[in-house]
Amino acid sequence: MQDTPLDTDSLIACPVCDALHHVTDVPDNTRARCHRCHEVLFAPKPDAMTRVVMLAWTALILMITAVFFPFLDLSAGGFEQHSSIMDAITAFSDGLLLPLSFAVAALIVVLPALRLIAILYAVGPMMIGYVPARHATAAFRFAQMLRPWSMAEIFIVGVAVALVKVGGLATVAVGPAFWAFVALVVVTTLNDTVMCRLTIWKTLEDRTRS
Incomplete structure (x- = not known):
């Protein structure tokens, strides 16, 4: 038989x-x-692709805002210090700590931004049309591979802990970039919740064959 x-x-x-x-x-x-x-x-979910694309665009805009706007203002003893995310990245740029600067930049800015761009490239064309973009499957696979390495939420938790410890030593004022980063973490989490990965995989597979 x-x-x-x-x-x-x-x-x-x-x-x-x-x-x-x-x-x-x-x-x-x-x-x-x-x-x-x-x-x-x-x-x-109905209109899931639209939600994923809109949330990814929102997160990308918030990422740009968080990088280029003031993050924290510290004042103590008549001295004031303004800091941004770029200042946090370049704080370890001297000597043997230079690799740490690259790691911070990659984990809290570069990799999260690349993941959002990959999601937009993979899902965006299917939202406005039937056929996915060229190499959309590879882009979505790349986005899923980056997910464990996108640590924006770990950074904001670390900042919150640091604020509690520094609060008794200096006056701390949070800038617009801080709130943009908080919103970025919330939007990214919401996007991951809305996005059904297996459904997107199946849709990519079906529409690539047709």
Whole structure:
């Protein structure tokens, strides 16, 4: 008896436990969960691509604002010090600490910005048209690869801890860049919550073939 070949195109693996599932159409505003670990696999929402693109654009604008506007103002003993994110990046630019400056710049500015741009490139053309852009699959894979390395939220938590410790030694005033960075973290988190990755993967695959 000849075995029937397995149609791998109709299968999807759970990203948590690797259990295989047959891909089926999932209605909007419903969730398809893994039968083994109950991880959410698909959670399609109406106009999800529009929301993802709008939130990514908002986060990118907030990133630009956070980089170029004042972040913190410190005053103590008649002296005032104005600092920005660029000042934080270049604070370790001397001697052996230079690699730390590159790491700070990459983790809190460059990689988050590249991830947002990759999401916009992968999802944006599908929002306004049917066919995805060239290499959209590679761009979305790149965005997912950067996700663990985008540490803007870790930076803002570190700043909050530092403000608590410095508050008793100097007068601290937060600038517009601080609030822009806080909003950036919130918007990025909301974007990751709205974005159903497996749905985007399936949409990219289906529209690339057609």
